Amino acid sequence: MDEAAPRTRKRKAVTIYDVAKRAHVSIKTVSMVLNNLPAVKAETRARVQDAIDALAYHPNQLARGLASHRSFMLGLFCDGNAIGSNYIARIQMEILKTCQKEGYHLVIEYVEPSSPNLARQVQSLMVQSDLAGGILTPPLSEHDGLIEALKHTDTPIARYSPERSMPGFIDVDMDNVQAGYDMAALLLSLGHRRIGFVHGEYDHADARARFAGFRRAMAEWKVPVDESLCLPGEFTYKSGMDAGDVLLSLPERPTAILAANDDMAAGVLAASLRFNLRVPEDLSIAGFDDSLFSQAMWPRLTICRQPLTEMTEAVVAALIRNEGVEPAAMVFPHKVIVRQSTAAPAEARF
């Protein structure tokens, strides 16, 4: 190879034939060693392993995928707006960790939910690379047109927080109604009565469910829901901040604000600073998800933890084994974690 022109011409790759020759076995035997199939004598296995090490052999995944129809790749589909979402960041991290344990790789694709040929695009990506599985996060996981088209795909598909679970899909979620109820109950128990709610996007099933749980708790406590305290948001820090501005400008402002995710809760916190409010003394704030950010910020946010670690392990396992598709969504237990952003309202103290 010419030293002056590096990386221009590929070195001839070391193949399974080279290993077989050196170990004095057939390529079949090498293949069995590589794939950890048991039917190889220990002595033979050792000889093959030595050859592999000596030649620094790396099996070609493309060839392996082509021959076996197993690409060992999973695809994660997100919409472009997911950028900066700490929720998606955590999902991605969890998938990556689990994939690595299983010897799988992750391909990331951003797609535009509003694109007219979204379904074809996603399907094409899965078929072309022969993905072992596709993973959909909201809002893609509840995109009717996409889901309808994907019913007829061979690739197993997992969805986080689908609108409603469906046979043929691997669905994971937590009980968002209960989670919403639990968080509202927490604030109510603390003594709050004027509670603001920052909704997520209305086409987002999780957000609606959390809001429903909130209302249920309010009803149970016999506290009427003041609709002027319930504002829309977009699951972003910015939208939480905007909603917070509105709520805190009110003549009679809420003593607590519950946001449908923690990025928005962080935004509400930022808004509270503009009004020179202390958290939690003057205002309690709570959210959902438990992103790394919500744990790092100050004051640390009281949240309802979404069990993304457990959900992701289930998703990846089901995808990889492509085992019988669950009839219903797998629902994992959430957990209320009280940190520093919530306290009893000022009037209720002492």
Next chain:
Amino acid sequence: MDEAAPRTRKRKAVTIYDVAKRAHVSIKTVSMVLNNLPAVKAETRARVQDAIDALAYHPNQLARGLASHRSFMLGLFCDGNAIGSNYIARIQMEILKTCQKEGYHLVIEYVEPSSPNLARQVQSLMVQSDLAGGILTPPLSEHDGLIEALKHTDTPIARYSPERSMPGFIDVDMDNVQAGYDMAALLLSLGHRRIGFVHGEYDHADARARFAGFRRAMAEWKVPVDESLCLPGEFTYKSGMDAGDVLLSLPERPTAILAANDDMAAGVLAASLRFNLRVPEDLSIAGFDDSLFSQAMWPRLTICRQPLTEMTEAVVAALIRNEGVEPAAMVFPHKVIVRQSTAAPAEARF
């Protein structure tokens, strides 16, 4: 296919042979149409295209990659701590956008910088999947052992912010010394004299360069650097908050704090709240990078924008075309963006 047991058995895939048969041409012609090679009669091309559409044919990327030695996949290597870093998030987004334009796919791999066989691991990932290129972000891009090993790889490799640029690598960066100088000059011009600096990790070239620039500006303004105001950080929100706590507890606290990236600057902002300081009235805060978060937060952060869009476009283009490796790093122009977190110090006003 059994309707009751979905996705268990793969449908026979549509292949290039099916398309060729239907269009009454050879597979060679189909291949040429697929790859947009010019030497096909328009009429033939149309006939092939019709067949492709009619059969919903998706060329198998694995087969294509195997045959052509072009996988159309790029690999992004990050260390696990990168999670939650808004800098890495922005890089990932930029790569994804550029890849999609070019018809490439992105495989993400997290690796542990402290792993003893890091180099083998990275190399193996590149060789196995026959990646068209590998992308390294800090701290991997300046990891001596890894870089040394990667010199002898066939796969083209791009690095963000390497320690020092090297022939054989595609290196991109901005002028961090100048950037550090510019940001310090901004604060000095506003009238600040007691300026805190939150350093990044000491093995991080960018951080050191930014600090050097800071010192240069201080020297030029004849303001001695108070070492007790220069604290280490880890490029995270949390570490910025901790450093802020220390700086703001000082009997004579700084009137401005410059952090080596904007996640840390956001942390300093959080710390300032604990001390009931108003930003920018009581304290000016500035950072580097320009993450989406630094744009969304309140007050919006004054920062030095790292031109990641331009850097990434250059990286991907160079990787894909595998064109002559640059002798030196490609350096892209930074830009100081003044937003709401900086102002003249209280004493200097009026």
Next chain:
DNA sequence: CTGAAAGCGCTTACAG
């Protein structure tokens, strides 16, 4: 402008 054929580097029945 287009065909027939070899080859990319694996896996996998089929034999033994």
Next chain:
DNA sequence: CTGAAAGCGCTTACAG
């Protein structure tokens, strides 16, 4: 427990 051979679905010289 191991071999010889076909095949996965493409690309690419080589001819014409």
